[in-house]
Amino acid sequence: MTDWIAAARAAGDVAARHADEVDRQARFPAEAMAALRDAKLLGLLVPKDEGGPGAGIADIVSICHLLGQRCAATAMIYAMHQIQASCLVRHHGGAAWQRAFLKRLASEQLLLASATSEAGVGGDVRSSVCAVEEKDGRFALAKQATVISYGADADGILVTARRTPQSPASDQVIVVVSQKDARFEALQGWDTLGMRGTCSNGFHLKAEGEVGQIMPVPYADISAQTMLPTSHLVWSALWLGIATDAVARARAFVRAEARKKQGATPPGALRLAEATGQLQLMKAGLVSALRQYEAALGSEDALSALPFAIAMNTLKITSSQMVVQIVGQALQVCGLAGYRNDSAFSLGRHLRDAHSAALMVNNDRILANTAQLVTAVRDDSGLLA
Numbered sequence: 615m616t617d618w619i620a621a622a623r624a625a626g627d628v629a630a631r632h633a634d635e636v637d638r639q640a641r642f643p644a645e646a647m648a649a650l651r652d653a654k655l656l657g658l659l660v661p662k663d664e665g666g667p668g669a670g671i672a673d674i675v676s677i678c679h680l681l682g683q684r685c686a687a688t689a690m691i692y693a694m695h696q697i698q699a700s701c702l703v704r705h706h707g708g709a710a711w712q713r714a715f716l717k718r719l720a721s722e723q724l725l726l727a728s729a730t731s732e733a734g735v736g737g738d739v740r741s742s743v744c745a746v747e748e749k750d751g752r753f754a755l756a757k758q759a760t761v762i763s764y765g766a767d768a769d770g771i772l773v774t775a776r777r778t779p780q781s782p783a784s785d786q787v788i789v790v791v792s793q794k795d796a797r798f799e800a801l802q803g804w805d806t807l808g809m810r811g812t813c814s815n816g817f818h819l820k821a822e823g824e825v826g827q828i829m830p831v832p833y834a835d836i837s838a839q840t841m842l843p844t845s846h847l848v849w850s851a852l853w854l855g856i857a858t859d860a861v862a863r864a865r866a867f868v869r870a871e872a873r874k875k876q877g878a879t880p881p882g883a884l885r886l887a888e889a890t891g892q893l894q895l896m897k898a899g900l901v902s903a904l905r906q907y908e909a910a911l912g913s914e915d916a917l918s919a920l921p922f923a924i925a926m927n928t929l930k931i932t933s934s935q936m937v938v939q940i941v942g943q944a945l946q947v948c949g950l951a952g953y954r955n956d957s958a959f960s961l962g963r964h965l966r967d968a969h970s971a972a973l974m975v976n977n978d979r980i981l982a983n984t985a986q987l988v989t990a991v992r993d994d995s996g997l998l999a
């Protein structure tokens with residue numbers, strides 16, 4: 615076990631202690647995020663050359679899985695932060711401002727958020743309405759950002775926008791906006807079914823800064839090669855964490871029943887076996903996609919290939935469906951004890967958090983995109999090993 619995993623476990627313990635209150639009050643999980651920051655887990659992906667430890671995506675996936683078992687909102691914040699960090703690490707293109715920002719990410723353990731969703735385009739992350747306006751080496755940007763998770767608590771926000779006011783909706787760049795250069799006007803609050811601690815309020819965001827803050831690589835490439843695959847991997851990891859804890863609670867319930875009636879297998883054990891099988895399948899899907907991503911890293915062609923995009927899309931669709939299914943099975947096992955909010959076997963928060971998975975970039979959008987890709991590739995009849 616690496617030091618990072620031990621530190622993540624300790625931060626997970628903090629997250630678990632506050633998870634119910636964070637959920638009830640729909641508040642930022644400040645204690646857990648402080649623990650992650652103190653353990654220097656925010657800058658993990660920053661390469662050694664830029665002052666970080668240069669961890670890999672597998673480390674982040676493991677940490678998201680651990681945190682997801684304790685507090686899904688904390689895990690989601692950590693996952694979204696690392697998606698932004700991985701975009702910076704892989705696509706800074708040697709630009710001075712971006713490299714300096716990466717150094718700050720490592721030394722100051724900055725928390726990064728994302729503003730892709732926008733009024734007028736809904737969840738279509740590959741279209742923007744707002745545009746970057748450049749003048750005399752400076753930029754200005756205004757975005758009606760319908761959802762920015764932990765926007766009020768982030769140190770930096772990666773904002774998608776059209777490259778220029780004349781650019782088509784899909785010709786996008788990412789601008790790295792520092793909190794100090796941005797002004798926020800509240801658009802809407804975040805009183806939701808689940809993932810309440812992500813505090814994903816809507817804002818009218820206005821920002822100014824140096825043109826060096828605009829990432830040099832087109833968003834189309836960043837999205838296909840890094841943002842999309844890492845999002846689907848880290849989200850799936852934390853959803854697996856939710857499912858893992860649900861099955862753990864179901865197992866504890868069955869054990870408690872077994873202790874009451876010595877010698878008899880409790881009826882819930884059957885459903886527990888079923889849920890355990892589904893959990894194994896979900897985990898296998900994540901591990902296989904992670905290996906595929908690691909194998910493709912370093913090759914732009916592999917990262918942009920259709921089979922790779924199909925695999926990453928499919929991971930998101932299947933894990934987002936399975937997490938709801940598995941938590942539902944655990945609920946069947948625990949019965950009323952799982953349905954109650956005041957029991958050690960409670961699964962209400964798990965179920966509510968799990969339902970965000972299919973909406974977080976709507977599964978129908980991803981399926982529609984995959985539908986176009988699957989017709990264009992050859993049959994997948996290769997050897998297994």
Ligand SMILES: Cc1cc2nc3c(=O)[nH]c(=O)nc-3n(C[C@H](O)[C@H](O)[C@H](O)COP(=O)(O)OP(=O)(O)OC[C@H]3O[C@@H](n4cnc5c(N)ncnc54)[C@H](O)[C@@H]3O)c2cc1C
Nearest residue numbers: 728729730731736737761762763809974975976978979982
């Ligand atoms: C917990 C959580 C945190 C989030 N954090 C952030 C964040 O930090 N930053 C950010 O930018 N966004 C964030 N989002 C937003 C998210 O990623 C999506 O962009 C947003 O949920 C989409 O909103 P929507 O469902 O209203 O819109 P849409 O995706 O537009 O969906 C609305 C409806 O239209 C249908 N639909 C529309 N177009 C199509 C199409 N082409 N194909 C198929 N179906 C279509 C959908 O099926 C759905 O029924 C977050 C969401 C959640 C749940």
